[in-house]
Amino acid sequence: MKQSEANCAACGERLGTPEQEAALRAVIEESRSMPGCLMHILQEAQGIYGYLPMQVQKTIAEGLGISLSEVYGVVTFYSQFSLNPKGKHRISVCLGTACYVKGSDKVLEEVEKELGIKCGECTADGLFSIDSCRCVGACGLAPVMMVGEEVYGKLKPDMIKGILDKYREESK
C-alpha cells in the first residue's frame, strides 16, 4: 500500500471537492446494478472531474467490485477518456490523413516544444493541454489545429508561438 499510496499522492488528487465526491458516489450507486455500467460511470465521472485520476478509478473499481486494471484498461482503450486534467485552453492538433501529409506532426512537435509538455498532458499553470485528433472536417485548411472552439488552418511550425501568445496575453 505504501507505494501505491505514494503514487496517489504523486497524482495530487483525492476525490476532489466534497460535491464532486458525492456526485461520483451517487452515479456509482444508481448505475452499479446495470449490466455494462462501467462505460456510463466513466463518462459521468469524467464529466464531474474533467478527467479520470487514479483515486476516481479506484473508487469506481471498488464500487463495482472489479479490478483497477480492468477499469484502467477501459479508460486507456477509449480516446474519449483522459488520465490528465485538461487546460483552460484545450489544444487539439489534427493528425488525420490530410493534415498529416501536410506536416501536422511537425506542428504538434512545435506545440509540445513551446509548452514543454507532451501530447495528452496539461501545463503546470493549467492554461493549456494538448491532444491530437483525427479530422475536424477542415481538410482544405490542412494542417489544422483547434484551440478551444477556434480553428487555425494552413499552419506552419513558426506560427505556433504567436497563436499561443495570444491566449497567454488574454489570461493575464
Added chain:
Amino acid sequence: MAKNVTLKINHIPVTVPEGTTILQAARKAHVEIPTLCYLKDVACVGSCRMCLVEATGARGLVAACVYPVAEGMEVLTNTEKCRKSRKLSLELLLSKHKKKCLSCERNHNCELQRLSAEYNADEDKYAEEEEEFTHPIDLSAPYVVRDRDKCINCMRCVAACNKQSVGAIGAIGRGYNVHIASAFEMPLAASVCVGCGQCIVACPVGALKERTTVDEVWAALQDPSKKVVFFTAPSVRATLGEAFGLPVGTNVEGKMVAAIRRLGNCEVFNMDVTADLTIMEEASELINRIKTGGVMPMFTSCCPGWVKFVEQKHPEMIPHLSTCKSPQEMFGGLLKTYYCEKNGIAPENLYVVSVIPCTAKKSECKREEMGGEVDAAITTRELARMIKTAGLQFSELPNEAFDDPFATATGGGTIFGATGGVMEAALRTAAKMMDGAFEVVDFPEVRGTAPIKEATYNVAGVQVRVAVASGLSNAEEIIRGVQSGERHYDFVEIMACPGGCVNGGGQPTLPDSMRNSLELKDLRAKALYKSDKKNGYRRSSDSPVIETIYGEYFGAPNSHKAHEVLHTHYTADKRL
C-alpha cells in the same frame, strides 16, 4: 443429455457431444491443431489466430478453439490456406517480440519458438527497429520478472490472474499500443499482485519468469565459511522429474536428494518434517480456538499467496488466519535456532535454501518478521536448472535418502503439496488429540481437485465443519459466504493455486501439447497420495522426529518457545 454430433476432421470421422469445439474434436481424432492463446482451464478467447482451420459452412477460416462443431461438418486443419495464415500470424508476432532466445529461460521450451520452427516462420520478415525493444524490465518484486518486450499479448497471464480473482494485470491501451500491464503502469510489487505465479506458468514465452536467486545459492555452495542446507517442499518430488522428461506424476524423491547433494557440499532435509510440525501447532491452535471460543472459522496460513491475498484484499479476515508460520518459515526458524544450537553453528554461518513449488514463498522469506531465516527460496524450475548446469544425468542418479535429523516425516506432511492435504493431515492429528481412541487416518471427502470441498466430522462429541478451497476465486467465494453467514465452518484450508502446490507458480512449465491434454494437478497429486499410503507414519503426531523436536526443544505445541519460533503475525495492507 447433450446430443451427439458426427463430423470429419481431415477426412477422419469423429462423434462428439454438441457444443464441443473443433479443437476438442480434433484431439479425439488425434489431430493436433496449433494454439498460442488457448490454455485448458485458463484461457479461451480465439485471439491469436494460430488455430485457424477450414470448416464447411463457415465463411473464411475459423478459430478452432472457440468454434463449435456441427453435424456433417468437414474440417481441414492442414491446408495451404491454414498454413499460410498461421505463418503470417507468427511472423507478425515475431516482429514485436524481443528475440533474445539464446539466454531466454524458455529457450527450447517456448511455444512461439516451437511453432515458428514448425511453420518455418521468418523472424525478420516484418522486423522492428532494434531500439523498439527498450521497455524497462519490471524487477520490482522479489518473486517475478516481467519483460514486456517478450510479451506477445496472448492474454493468458491476464486470464490466469483474473481466474485467481486478483486482477493485477490487464490489457492497457488500444490497437498497436496494446500491452499487458498493471493499472497506471504500476510496478507489480505495488499492485494487488499476491505473487502466486500462475501468470508465469500460463505464459507461452519468456515474458514472465521467477526472480532467480540461483547465483546466490551457487556462491554459498562455494563459500567455505558457510554451511549450506537445502530442504525440499512436499510437491517438488512429484514434479521435478518433468523437467527431465519423466512422465507427469513420477515421484523422484530419491534422485532429487541425490542431485542436490551433488551440487556442492550441503545437507538435504525433508520439508515434510515441518509440514508435520505445522500440523502439530495448527491442530493445537484449532482445538484451543474451539475450546476457548476463539475467532472462527480458522483459516490455514501455510500458503503465502493466500496470506497476501488476505492482507491486501480482505484484511478484515486477518484474525481468522492461523498464527502458524508456513512450513518453509518454520523450517527456517527451526534450523537457525534448534539445529544451530544443537550443532554449535553460528546462525549467520548457516545458509538455508528452500526448494519450493511456489513464487510467493520467495517474497515470504523476505518478510521482515521472518528475520531472514531462509536465505534463498528457489523454485522447482530453478533447481532443475541447477541440476542441468551441474551436468548431472538425472535419470541415472541413484535414489538417496534425506539427511538426519530431518529425514523422516509422515504421509500427512507429504500430502501438504495438494489441495485438501493440509486439511486431511490436520484432521488426522486434531482428531487424535481430541479423542485418543480416534484411529481413522483417511478423510477421502477432502481429497481431489474439486474447487471447493466440504465435510463435517464428529470427534469426541464435537461437530467439526471443514471446507477446502484451492484457487483464489474459490477462496473469495468462501470468504463471501462466511461473511454473509451463508457458509458455516470451523476450519478452512486455502491454497492459492488451483489444485494446490502441485500446480504452483514455480512448477515446471510443460509444453501446451501436454498441458492441454493431461490433468496435471491430478496426476501430480496422485504421486503424493501414493507416497502417503506407503508411509508407515500417516499421522503427524506419530512422527519420531516431531517427538524429538518437542522433547529436546519446544516442550509442547503452542508453548512459549514454539510461539517465538513457529508463529507469526500479519499486517493489513489494503490495496485496490
